[in-house]
Amino acid sequence: MNEKWSIGEVAKLFDVSTDTLRYYEKADLLPVHKQHHNGYRYYSYEEIVLLMDILFFRNMEIPVKEIKQMITQMDIGDIKHILNRNQSVVESRIQELLKLKQSINQAANQYKLCEAWLGKYAFVAAPGFSYKLVSGQTEDLVDMLRKYRKEDWLADRVQYTLFVSQEALLRQPAFCSAQIGISVEAANLDVLTAAEQQELAAFPAGEYLYTVLGTNYEEPRHAGLEQTLRHLQATGRKAGGPLIGRYIASVHRDGLDYYEVWLPTDKT
Template sequence: MKEKFMIGELAKLFNISTDTIRHYDKKGLLKPQCNKDNSYRYYDVRDFFKLSRILFFKSLDISLEDIKNYLHNKNTENLLVLLKKKEKEAHAKVQHWSALENKIKTKIQIIESAQKDLDIVRLKMMPARSGIFLRIKQKDDHYETKKMFSDNKQYIAMSSWLVDGQIYTSLEKEDLEKGIFNKFSYFIELPFAEDILKSDIITLPKGEYACISFLGPYREMHKHYEILIHWISNHGYKITGNSIEKNIVDYDFSDSEEEYISEIQIPVMKIK
């Protein structure tokens, strides 16, 4: 029996638990042999190499079911099929984690940039953005707001893939010019708007936006609208469209209103 491996010996060689080897036995991956004289279960050299292959496939995150299917029909063609399938899955995971990393980095940059530029009016060149505007008649009517979101839940789900993962508040151009800051609508930005056949899709054109970030509660929003509109008028610009309000840090990110960070964006054009 010196050429045989007891389960404990085999486990130590591969630095795994005996429970792991027993689990492979139950799954039909690695069946021990049995000594008829003493009923001891043991593994031979061939099982040693078989276990090494099982652990190799496990290191590639291949499922036990796929490993079992392959071991029951081993050949080069099936090996390539198994590896290429896992390569495709791994590539998808790499893309997912890369996108997640970029999303996190961008959110960090947005917060840190806003903190540096608080209460400073800046002109920003913004890319074209597509989405839908949801207008509500009564801003304090929670039933109407709930129904509106429910009716457009597919677009809200799509919007969550964006970096900010939120729905923007927006004031109409006419209200901005009249100094009315308590009537608003929601703008849901859609990342794949070109694939959606819906007449309500609106594209905010690429262009210059007068922007201001501020720290504090939403009830202070109107004061910063006034500052921004005053700046636009004094610097020879005119408002060309609806505003966008970005809640960079809101009540879902901080329990203190004093830590809320918001940015107002108003599209503008230089008056000739």
């Protein structure tokens, strides 16, 4: 029976690098024998068994420092405590990854929505979310970002929303005169305090023109808004109130932010 294995043989057997084995040796975790006549490293059966335990615990992402304590100092109860603690850490990471997956799916869906509706129109019922105007000042946006927790903002539980008054829209179709605010779906109202919820307003019932538009906020006349107004006119309708735009995506290469847009309509 072969009772000696070279570092290369052990590395191949366990699919690890020789550098990893040398690291374990340097950390006083995995002893190694050296042949007197040539100085070559080799491992005996005992080190093979020990390495199996080391890799077993490393696969659980237990730090090398703790593994050393586990194999040299700890009893069954101590090891159980370490494993239970790591189980809690993993459970927490799973929840974080599930939340990340949800955020990625939502963001992907928003870009898909942007691609599907850019420059297209539909007449729909009033949006179901509630909103609150803030103002048109940049510093107010910063205050909003500070006020609503980052994780809620990124998950789009509280969404950045623009408003262009009917008067401004008809006088100069552009986003440069927009006011800023927030909008919140009914299912997400719990992120706001009771007082903040009282400040929200609902959209009046009626017919709204829905589309997606991109803007750099600087256009003196926005071609997409002008086209939207022409579409209303062609269908025998006119703007019947302020335009509501809810942020969904950005393309930094083009310097554009994209919004779902709702515009209340009246018959002409």
